Amino acid sequence: MQQNYKEALLDSIFNTLTETAEELTLDCYVIGGFVRDYLLKRGTPKDIDVVVVGSGIDLAKKVASKLQGNPKVSIFKNFGTAMLKHKDLELEFVGARKESYHHDSRKPVVEDGTLEEDQHRRDFTINALALSLNKKNFGDLLDPFKGVIDLGNKVLRTPLEPGITYSDDPLRMMRAIRFATQLDFTIELKSLQAITENKDRIKIVSNERIVEELHKILASIKPSIGFSLLHRTGLLDYILPELTALEGIEEIEGQRHKDNFWHTLEVVDNIALSSENLWLRWAALLHDIGKAPTKKFHKKIGWTFHAHEFVGSKMVYKLFKRLRMPLNDKMKFVKKMVLMSSRPIVLSEEFVTDSAVRRLIFDAGDFVDDLMTLCEADITTKNPKKQNKYKNNFKIVRQKIIEVEERDHIRNFQPPISGEEIMKTFNLKPSKEIGIIKAAIKEAILDGEIPNEYDAAYGFMLKKGVKMGLFAINKKN
Ligand code: ATP
Ligand code: MG
Secondary structure (H helix, E strand, O other), X not given: OOOEOHHHHOOHHHHHHHHHHHHOOOEEEEEOHHHHHHHOOOOOOOEEEEEEEOOHHHHHHHHHHHOOOOOOEEEEHHHOEEEEEXXXXXXXXXXXXXXXXXXXXXXXXXXXXXXXXXXXXXXXXXXXXXXXXXXXXXXXXXXXXXXXXXXHHOEEOOOOOHHHHHHHOOHHHHHHHHHHHHHOOEEOHHHHHHHHHOHHHHHHOOHHHHHHHHXXXXXXXXXXXXXXXXXXXXXXXXXXXXXXXXXXXXXXXXXXXXXXXXXXXXXXXXXXXXXXXXXXXXXXXXXXXXXXXXXEEEOOOEEEEOOHHHHHHHHHHHHHHHOOOOXXXXXXXXXXXXXXXXXXXXXXXXXXXXXXXXXHHHHHHHHHHHHHHHHHHOOOOXXXXXXXXXXXXXXXHHHHHHHHHHHHOOOXXXXXXXXXXXXXXXXXXXXXXXXXXXXXXXXXXXXXXXXXXXXXXXXXXXXXXXXXOOOOOOOOO
């Protein structure tokens, strides 16, 4: 006997689907992510995929005409799919189909098919589960590949032979690793081997799709699951070679450095515990990429990674560009975090002076908290004494940031004296002197020589001008 999963479908939208399919004498089923997530109790998904034995577009149109507000149906004729939005739900309709693939493309040749044929083209057994919306067997679970058992065992398996599944559409390799990360599932060994064998097929997947999966891995509770699978299967060499270049420990004359790849994965897991910010997670992933090209051994001081933050921040731009990620504010944020990733560490190792904190706030601006969060996540030492010491030092830096900011307002620093006022005071035309004076005022404030206030800055400007041989002709009253 099939178990009945009617309760999942006790929503008016499903009744509408059932009635409409009956009128059109079509069979239809909810399939894929909705069913999987419902059975995993991951909440009620907002995306509903409906597979129709016949025309998905016809069913979508008719359903829309019955729904409140007659929602617009977006039709993708080439794919034989239709989409409509109803309340907070997004319904996607697709005709059941059979697929066959050519070697050089992940776009299949498509023919109409049965439900079972459609289930065969799905990527994983847990994504091929279908619930019937038809009157005759409403709520029955159609599970030809024992996907429910796989859900229980937390295993990702492909309906077809894995070699074929991954070679046909190599995006599925990324999806396997992404689902393993999101759901904390194991990829069955046969599949993992097939991914390893087909890794170079990733070349036919667009960067946009790869990045979409990377985002989802990074947004998971424990992103290292995904990155170690990408590493183990060899996919990471194709996608983010900057990271695999960090792997390994070298030893010369008894001096070793840490393995910066595995360290990075720990940092990413740490940051995932303290921040939901996807871009901060990217920063954690990339914070040490400059270490591979800057690594050197010196007889006297041992291993160094001189200027790795600067080199790494330059690499961020190239990496984003290569992966066709937008070169926007998010990229600039990641770059900045990588560039500044050692600043609070250096600070916390010494006596924390006000002027060093002012400079940190000035350079990090609104992102100073994110930077501190990144540095705290960067503590991966297993030595409890050291760990405590570092954490404590960062606490002190954080406290100092609050105090200094309250007093000096450096965070969104606006020069207290404008360029125009400098021009007026010394009767100058636009010239480099103005920039020099402005910069000197800023430096004096950051060094604590003068407070961040107009009067003090004005006095400082006059003195500076005199030193430069300028005459103040327009003194304020
Ligand atoms: P989520 O929406 O959480 O990413 P999902 O399983 O719903 O998970 P979608 O990308 O929305 O994933 O796809 C819906 C369904 O379509 C999947 O459950 C799966 O059955 C099928 N599917 C999607 N992409 C592929 C693919 N590349 N190969 C085979 N089947 C796929
Ligand atoms: Mg979905």
